[in-house]
Amino acid sequence: xxxxxxxxxxxxxxxxxxxxxxxxxxxxxxxxxxxxxxxxxxxxxxxxxxxxxxxxxxxxxxxxxxxxxxxxxxxxxxxxxxxxxxxxxxxxxxxxxxxxxxxxxxxxxxxxxxxxxxxxxxxxxxxxxxxxxxxxxxxxxxxxxxxxxxxxxxxxxxx
Amino acid sequence: xxxxxxxxxxxxxxxxxxxxxxxxxxxxxxxxxxxxxxxxxxxxxxxxxxxxxxxxxxxxxxxxxxxxxxxxxxxxxxxxxxxxxxxxxxxxxxxxxxxxxxxxxxxxxxxxxxxxxxxxxxxxxxxxxxxxxxxxxxxxxxxxxxxxxxxxxxxxxxx
DNA sequence: TTAAAATTGACAGCATGCTGATTATCAGTA
DNA sequence: TACTGATAATCAGCATGCTGTCAATTTTAA
Numbered sequence: 001x002x003x004x005x006x007x008x009x010x011x012x013x014x015x016x017x018x019x020x021x022x023x024x025x026x027x028x029x030x031x032x033x034x035x036x037x038x039x040x041x042x043x044x045x046x047x048x049x050x051x052x053x054x055x056x057x058x059x060x061x062x063x064x065x066x067x068x069x070x071x072x073x074x075x076x077x078x079x080x081x082x083x084x085x086x087x088x089x090x091x092x093x094x095x096x097x098x099x100x101x102x103x104x105x106x107x108x109x110x111x112x113x114x115x116x117x118x119x120x121x122x123x124x125x126x127x128x129x130x131x132x133x134x135x136x137x138x139x140x141x142x143x144x145x146x147x148x149x150x151x152x153x154x155x156x157x158x159x
Numbered sequence: 160x161x162x163x164x165x166x167x168x169x170x171x172x173x174x175x176x177x178x179x180x181x182x183x184x185x186x187x188x189x190x191x192x193x194x195x196x197x198x199x200x201x202x203x204x205x206x207x208x209x210x211x212x213x214x215x216x217x218x219x220x221x222x223x224x225x226x227x228x229x230x231x232x233x234x235x236x237x238x239x240x241x242x243x244x245x246x247x248x249x250x251x252x253x254x255x256x257x258x259x260x261x262x263x264x265x266x267x268x269x270x271x272x273x274x275x276x277x278x279x280x281x282x283x284x285x286x287x288x289x290x291x292x293x294x295x296x297x298x299x300x301x302x303x304x305x306x307x308x309x310x311x312x313x314x315x316x317x318x
Numbered sequence: 319t320t321a322a323a324a325t326t327g328a329c330a331g332c333a334t335g336c337t338g339a340t341t342a343t344c345a346g347t348a
Numbered sequence: 349t350a351c352t353g354a355t356a357a358t359c360a361g362c363a364t365g366c367t368g369t370c371a372a373t374t375t376t377a378a
Contacts, residue, residue, distance in 0.1 A: 002267065004202050004219070008277050008286075009178045009195055009270075011293040014220055014308070016175040017335075018297065019168045020364095021304040024336090036168055037364065043163050054326060060163070061173055066365050068328065073363080090326040090373045108161065111168075118167050121299020122292060127167075130292040133285055134170040138177065140280020145180040146366070149173070176365075179334095183366090196334065213356055225335055227358065232333080249343045249356040305336070 019118050026114040032107060037062070039111060041070050042079060042104055045094045052091040058150030066147075079103055178277050185273040191266060196221070198270060200229050201238060201263055204253045211250040217309030225306075238262055 004010050023036045034042075037060075044059045045051060051059075057067040071094065074080040079100030085091040096104075119127045142148050163169050182195045193201075196219075203218045204210060210218075216226040230253065233239040238259030244250040255263075278286045301307050 002202075004199055005294075006290070007270070007274050008290060008293070009182055009274060010199060010219075011290070011297055012171065012175045012178050012277075013195065015293060015297050016171045017220065017306070018300050018304045019171050020335085022300065023168055025303070035363065036172065040163055040169060043161075052326075060169075061176065063365060063367095064327075065329085065367085066363095069363075069365095085326095088326080088374070092327075111166070115166050115168055117303070118171075118300065119296055121296045126292055126295070129288060130296065131165070131167060131170070133281060133289040133292070134167070134174060135164075136285070137278055137280045137289065138170055138174050141177050141181065141277065144184070144276070145177045147176070179365085194333065211356075222335055222337095223357075224337085224359085225333095228333075244356095247344070247356080251357075 015118075019114075022117045023111070023114045026110040026117065027107060030106060030110045032103065032110075034103075034107065037066075037070055038074055039107060041067070042074060042096075042100060042107075045080060046096050046101065046104055049095050050093045052085060052088075052093055054091070055150075056094065057147065061142075061145070061147050061149040063147040074100070077103075174277075178273075181276045182270070182273045185269040185276065186266060189265060189269045191262065191269075193262075193266065196225075196229055197233055198266060200226070201233060201255075201259060201266075204239060205255050205260065205263055208254050209252045211244065211247075211252055213250075214309075215253065216306065220301075220304070220306050220308040222306040233259070 020036055023039075027034050027039075040060045041056060041062075044056055048056070048059070053067050053071060054064055056062075056071075057064050062070070071080060071082060075082050077099075078097055081095045081097055082092050083095075085093045119130065122130055179195055182198075186193050186198075199219045200215060200221075203215055207215070207218070212226050212230060213223055215221075215230075216223050221229065230239060230241060234241050236258075237256055240254045240256055241251050242254075244252045278289065281289055
């Protein structure tokens with residue numbers, strides 16, 4: 001199996017590359033400048049107000065050294081607020097701002113559309129199969145990266 | 160569809176992240192320090208001796224501003240040689256070195272193994288289906304990124 | 319209670335990928 | 349031939365992601 005085009009890793013990289021481009025295009029069309037990673041972080045914070053950075057990273061499988069920069073940019077855009085936790089002075093807790101909630105509302109349709117575009121080459125049944133296999137493949141090897149996906153378990157809700 | 164875990168873009172990013180980690184692990188196990196992108200470039204140069212950087216970029220869907228750095232590192236490792244083309248003084252043509260060919264031979268088994276690990280959560284039939292859908296989905300949206308895949312057409316064979 | 323271990327966050331440094339600009343060269347045409 | 353446009357490569361700058369290290373703080377254990 002020495003044909004590059006038949007290697008899963010090569011095809012996955014390519015699809016990810018296209019997915020990011022599609023995301024940017026759709027999001028820009030509604031007047032925002034946001035990356036897929038920033039969007040995912042925003043969604044998770046809105047679902048878990050008061051979450052700390054490490055727990056957030058686990059929820060989306062980001063490396064802990066990556067999450068800081070992502071949050072930085074969201075704070076700078078005025079979408080998130082960041083404050084030292086009262087319960088653990090090492091931790092910083094995150095909350096949505098009004099601007100952030102507004103942005104999320106306006107972004108969702110664009111992001112949904114981007115998902116459709118990514119899979120536009122597949123019919124309904126194929127897309128469903130593909131998603132199922134993606135899920136299954138990903139779960140089986142979740143622990144193999146430095147930043148595994150972690151369940152929310154103790155996702156916060158306080159300042 | 161507002162569940163992040165059901166969004167193709169999110170799952171694709173995750174699988175790509177894992178795929179890279181698996182690749183690194185397998186390649187390191189045989190004593191090399193090489194990225195998936197560097198490996199793909201090496202394979203394509205070995206298949207197309209004397210290729211220029213732009214054509215190489217098209218064969219693997221890299222952005223033209225990314226390929227330079229990738230080639231730089233392969234040249235520095237002694238795996239590739241780079242020289243100004245005699246036919247077009249703008250272009251730089253690439254050739255494998257003996258070291259590069261040796262490395263490729265030793266890397267292939269590790270890379271093959273990495274592909275298996277990536278899809279270890281799927282059985283034979285599922286893996287086959289997944290690859291078919293990956294191919295189909297990718298081809299349909301190939302043109303949507305700045306760096307689309309381009310066929311070899313005029314891949315070179317001279318200095 | 320004090321020492322060791324774990325945790326949170328940050329930093330430097332490297333490697334993709336992208337946007338946008340610039341330089342050098344080549345090709346086609348007026 | 350001289351001008352125009354296209355092309356190959358590079359560069360600056362930004363945003364993921366990673367490795368590895370460090371400081372501050374909390375938790376656990378001796």
